Amino acid sequence: MSQPGSEQNPLRVAIVGSGPSGFYATEALFKSGLNVQVDMLERLPAPYGLVRHGVAPDHPKLKEAIPVYDRIARSPGFRFFGNVTVGRDVPVAALAAAYHGVIFACGAESDRRLGVPGEDLPGSYTATEFVGWYNGHPDFRDRVFDLSQEIAVIVGQGNVAADVCRILAKTVDELKHTDIADHALEALAESRVRDIYVVGRRGPAQAKFTAKELRELGELDDAEVVLDPAELELNPESLAEFEERKGAGAKKNVEILREFASRPRTDRSRRIFFRFLLSPVEIRGQGHVQSVVFERNRLTGGPFEQSARGTGEQIEIEAGLVFRSIGYKGTAMAGVPFDARQGVFPTRDGRITDEGGTVVPGLYACGWIRRGPTGIIGTNKPCSVSTVASLLADQGTLDPAPKPGAEGIPALAGLDGRRVVSYDDWLAIDQAEVSRGAAKGKPREKFARVEEMLAILGATKR
Numbered sequence: 466m467s468q469p470g471s472e473q474n475p476l477r478v479a480i481v482g483s484g485p486s487g488f489y490a491t492e493a494l495f496k497s498g499l500n501v502q503v504d505m506l507e508r509l510p511a512p513y514g515l516v517r518h519g520v521a522p523d524h525p526k527l528k529e530a531i532p533v534y535d536r537i538a539r540s541p542g543f544r545f546f547g548n549v550t551v552g553r554d555v556p557v558a559a560l561a562a563a564y565h566g567v568i569f570a571c572g573a574e575s576d577r578r579l580g581v582p583g584e585d586l587p588g589s590y591t592a593t594e595f596v597g598w599y600n601g602h603p604d605f606r607d608r609v610f611d612l613s614q615e616i617a618v619i620v621g622q623g624n625v626a627a628d629v630c631r632i633l634a635k636t637v638d639e640l641k642h643t644d645i646a647d648h649a650l651e652a653l654a655e656s657r658v659r660d661i662y663v664v665g666r667r668g669p670a671q672a673k674f675t676a677k678e679l680r681e682l683g684e685l686d687d688a689e690v691v692l693d694p695a696e697l698e699l700n701p702e703s704l705a706e707f708e709e710r711k712g713a714g715a716k717k718n719v720e721i722l723r724e725f726a727s728r729p730r731t732d733r734s735r736r737i738f739f740r741f742l743l744s745p746v747e748i749r750g751q752g753h754v755q756s757v758v759f760e761r762n763r764l765t766g767g768p769f770e771q772s773a774r775g776t777g778e779q780i781e782i783e784a785g786l787v788f789r790s791i792g793y794k795g796t797a798m799a800g801v802p803f804d805a806r807q808g809v810f811p812t813r814d815g816r817i818t819d820e821g822g823t824v825v826p827g828l829y830a831c832g833w834i835r836r837g838p839t840g841i842i843g844t845n846k847p848c849s850v851s852t853v854a855s856l857l858a859d860q861g862t863l864d865p866a867p868k869p870g871a872e873g874i875p876a877l878a879g880l881d882g883r884r885v886v887s888y889d890d891w892l893a894i895d896q897a898e899v900s901r902g903a904a905k906g907k908p909r910e911k912f913a914r915v916e917e918m919l920a921i922l923g924a925t926k927r
């Protein structure tokens with residue numbers, strides 16, 4: 466029998482998830498020079514993962530990854546199966562039987578918990594749900610955020626926190642020509658949010674913003690940054706970090722923060738306050754968030770290993786809104802080993818391993834579900850390439866029998882009553898979104914409900 470990848474026996478690979486890591490894995494497979502057939506399964510009718518539903522609407526340049534993925538999707542040997550949830554509509558065992566290899570590229574869709582009292586009070590939200598809501602993700606279409614409040618606290622100082630802060634602080638004019646979902650734009654137009662606290666548990670030199678994203682917070686039309694220079698005092702370990710190359714980003718951030726702190730006050734309508742060395746210990750309120758109690762921290766540990774230690778001193782910030790932006794987390798999928806502590810599928814060189822650390826033949830992972838929820842779009846490319854390298858290195862040990870691919874799975878053939886969305890179907894949805902947007906001077910107006918997308922296809926099945 467000829468090896469998978471030969472003329473007579475195509476190497477059939479299923480990729481679960483259509484975000485950056487799924488597309489980079491597809492590209493690496495097609496570049497292998499083998500006879501490869503890729504079927505990409507995506508739980509939504511729309512592809513592109515967080516590039517569509519995470520990247521902020523006012524950052525259109527970052528969506529330039531999409532034409533790259535579109536070119537990959539038009540390669541011979543590629544098929545898209547949208548509106549199919551693996552682990553629910555298609556069991557993992559069925560995929561493993563129908564393909565030579567399965568690559569999980571399903572991202573990190575949940576979020577870390579703070580684990581403090583009051584975390585779930587009305588008015589306390591995760592960044593994940595807010596981001597999904599303003600980006601038209603169907604899971605979050607009907608979320609309601611109480612923007613009648615005047616003071617918001619954002620917990621966390623990463624780029625997602627910067628996105629949330631910017632969207633809260635921008636005017637409607639700054640957002641209306643972006644692809645922000647209309648339902649969000651309408652709600653933000655009525656927002657009474659005036660003061661936004663962006664709070665980190667460590668110091669200014671440990672904030673995880675990238676310089677560009679931080680600088681942008683000081684360039685908004687009707688919001689100013691308010692920063693007490695005393696907040697920017699640094700310990701010797703942080704200063705030592707600046708002396709090394711890997712401390713360059715932090716040094717830049719502190720320079721930007723210092724420049725913010727030196728600015729004269731203005732009469733802009735909204736204010737962004739940066740606070741450091743504060744960990745939330747309780748979210749307080751009677752039936753709704755009214756304040757957040759923080760414990761003041763000091764840093765312990767050497768350069769690049771500094772962590773926050775509570776001092777026992779508490780401060781309370783009055784606020785009616787809280788956004789927890791402390792990182793995303795992968796979720797378990799039936800039939801795949803899961804490391805619940807890290808929120809990832811455990812892997813060795815991209816090969817999925819079981820509890821005992823033994824490789825599960827034929828199962829691979831890349832992107833956020835492999836590495837955890839960090840890294841920009843481009844970070845996923847080497848990750849996916851290395852996973853595909855492992856799969857290709859295993860070629861001789863994969864089941865050599867020809868595999869049926871999607872034709873061996875009833876749900877993918879549309880036989881279980883589900884409307885499977887092909888890539889051509891997606892292109893029709895895409896065109897409809899672009900036309901809807903053009904009428905409003907927006908690059909697109911997303912359909913934020915699965916039913917609306919399927920209706921474009923004249924679909925009667927869900």
Ligand SMILES: Cc1cc2nc3c(=O)[nH]c(=O)nc-3n(C[C@H](O)[C@H](O)[C@H](O)COP(=O)(O)OP(=O)(O)OC[C@H]3O[C@@H](n4cnc5c(N)ncnc54)[C@H](O)[C@@H]3O)c2cc1C
Nearest residue numbers: 482484485486508514515519520551571572832833841842
């Ligand atoms: C809010 C936010 C903003 C960001 N902004 C930027 C930015 O501006 N610039 C930048 O470079 N990086 C940005 N990033 C980082 C970047 O988006 C990630 O590095 C990247 O998207 C991770 O790719 P991924 O393919 O691993 O996961 P994802 O992009 O999350 O893709 C996973 C895909 O899998 C699908 N899926 C999940 N479960 C299943 C299942 N059971 N069956 C089928 N499909 C499934 C999901 O629907 C999704 O489409 C941002 C991240 C976030 C959270």
Ligand SMILES: NC(=O)c1ccc[n+]([C@@H]2O[C@H](COP(=O)([O-])OP(=O)(O)OC[C@H]3O[C@@H](n4cnc5c(N)ncnc54)[C@H](OP(=O)(O)O)[C@@H]3O)[C@@H](O)[C@H]2O)c1
Nearest residue numbers: 621622623624625626666667673790791792793839840841
């Ligand atoms: N424009 C862009 O390029 C862009 C936009 C958005 C996202 N992204 C990328 O996407 C990835 C994810 O971003 P992210 O902002 O979700 O994650 P992140 O960069 O890891 O930031 C998470 C923040 O939450 C804090 N945190 C974690 N646990 C906490 C706790 N228990 N209590 C208080 N604070 C806590 C972290 O502090 P510690 O540092 O102390 O842990 C950190 O400040 C990043 O790699 C980011 O660069 C990029």
